[in-house]
Amino acid sequence: MKAVALTHYLPISDPESLFDARLPKPSPTGRDLLVRVEAVSVNPVDTKVRAPKEKVEDTPKVLGYDAAGVVESVGDAVTRFKPGDAVYYAGDITRPGSNAEFQLVDERIVGAMPQTLSFAEAAALPLTTLTAWEALFTRLGINRAGGDSRSVREPTRNEYPYGNRGQSILIIGGAGGVGSIAIQLAKLAGLVVIATASRPQSQAWVRELGADHSVDYSDALIEEMAQLGHREVDFIANFSDTDAYWGVMAELIRPQGKIVGIVGNTDPLDLNLLKNKSATFAWEFMFTRSMYQTADMADQGHLLNEVAALIDAKTVRTTLGQTLSPINATNLRQAHAQIESGRTIGKLVLEGWR
Numbered sequence: 457m458k459a460v461a462l463t464h465y466l467p468i469s470d471p472e473s474l475f476d477a478r479l480p481k482p483s484p485t486g487r488d489l490l491v492r493v494e495a496v497s498v499n500p501v502d503t504k505v506r507a508p509k510e511k512v513e514d515t516p517k518v519l520g521y522d523a524a525g526v527v528e529s530v531g532d533a534v535t536r537f538k539p540g541d542a543v544y545y546a547g548d549i550t551r552p553g554s555n556a557e558f559q560l561v562d563e564r565i566v567g568a569m570p571q572t573l574s575f576a577e578a579a580a581l582p583l584t585t586l587t588a589w590e591a592l593f594t595r596l597g598i599n600r601a602g603g604d605s606r607s608v609r610e611p612t613r614n615e616y617p618y619g620n621r622g623q624s625i626l627i628i629g630g631a632g633g634v635g636s637i638a639i640q641l642a643k644l645a646g647l648v649v650i651a652t653a654s655r656p657q658s659q660a661w662v663r664e665l666g667a668d669h670s671v672d673y674s675d676a677l678i679e680e681m682a683q684l685g686h687r688e689v690d691f692i693a694n695f696s697d698t699d700a701y702w703g704v705m706a707e708l709i710r711p712q713g714k715i716v717g718i719v720g721n722t723d724p725l726d727l728n729l730l731k732n733k734s735a736t737f738a739w740e741f742m743f744t745r746s747m748y749q750t751a752d753m754a755d756q757g758h759l760l761n762e763v764a765a766l767i768d769a770k771t772v773r774t775t776l777g778q779t780l781s782p783i784n785a786t787n788l789r790q791a792h793a794q795i796e797s798g799r800t801i802g803k804l805v806l807e808g809w810r
């Protein structure tokens with residue numbers, strides 16, 4: 457099968473950093489699906505795994521952690537899918553990735569592809585959707601039915617989607633892949649959404665996705681928030697540099713509020729800054745469930761199914777920003793370079809093999 461791989465970890469300007477390869481087609485066993493990959497998206501995790509280092513792989517290593525495609529065959533313990541089903545998934549970072557014509561993936565972390573989307577539009581979604589959903593609804597505990605998460609009372613049906621009683625969220629990195637889906641999910645939960653965006657195009661994008669306000673992080677964020685009338689927010693979802701925003705987040709979080717981070721820190725974080733406010737900080741890592749084979753791993757498949765239903769109901773839209781074709785080393789190197797610039801709006805997808 458065709459694939460794009462690496463053996464050496466090189467700067468993306470080096471033509472050998474990602475190369476076209478021919479690899480054996482794998483066969484599924486147990487709960488694995490063999491998927492014929494039709495489209496993939498590129499995430500910052502691809503560039504982080506590929507980052508230059510001394511290590512050399514004995515056999516070609518395939519990256520790629522977002523795919524949409526069709527089930528080709530299934531392992532003997534598979535119950536949820538059959539050959540011919542269209543699926544979308546992020547996969548498992550400990551296994552060969554999606555930048556290959558065929559990929560093995562555990563059925564528990566796979567969703568049925570939204571029926572109203574193309575493969576490219578669907579491939580834009582899984583990794584960032586899993587991250588945003590788990591960040592907002594699992595780690596921050598936001599009531600996704602729109603109820604007041606501070607109350608023990610269950611929301612009534614007619615509160616949806618206007619619940620959460622004016623609670624607010626600051627989304628840092630609003631126009632990126634994770635931010636673009638998180639804005640939509642937070643609006644669905646009835647929150648007031650303030651999203652950071654530094655350029656006219658990213659500001660327009662976050663407003664189009666439903667953000668109530670955009671704020672420019674390159675200026676004084678705390679003053680910008682005060683001018684908007686949001687000196688404090690109930691929730692902060694930081695989809696950017698955790699170290700750089702730590703002090704600002706401690707200032708902006710409301711007493712008893714909650715913060716989620718998805719980017720590992722490089723300096724020690726001063727948790728004391730959150731102590732007097734009894735504020736919570738939580739990590740989200742969307743590979744946790746597959747990496748540790750947690751008992752609730754199948755929730756990721758269910759979650760992707762639920763989002764597919766929201767997409768088909770036109771409640772949520774794809775975050776696809778740009779498509780390159782075909783899936784080959786030249787286009788993947790270009791995509792990695794774009795992601796490394798830190799300026800992508802929405803998602804960058806590659807589609808087709810010729």
Ligand SMILES: NC(=O)c1ccc[n+]([C@@H]2O[C@H](COP(=O)([O-])OP(=O)(O)OC[C@H]3O[C@@H](n4cnc5c(N)ncnc54)[C@H](OP(=O)(O)O)[C@@H]3O)[C@@H](O)[C@H]2O)c1
Nearest residue numbers: 500587629631632633634653654658696718740741742800
């Ligand atoms: N833990 C996890 O499970 C997980 C999952 C997914 C991603 N991540 C990590 O989360 C980060 C974001 O991922 P992504 O896919 O959303 O990235 P992305 O799509 O590459 O994000 C690009 C966006 O980041 C914004 N940005 C750049 N510098 C910024 C800054 N200093 N402050 C605020 N926003 C800034 C830009 O907005 P403007 O155009 O407005 O400047 C741009 O639109 C990456 O580091 C990624 O590795 C972690």
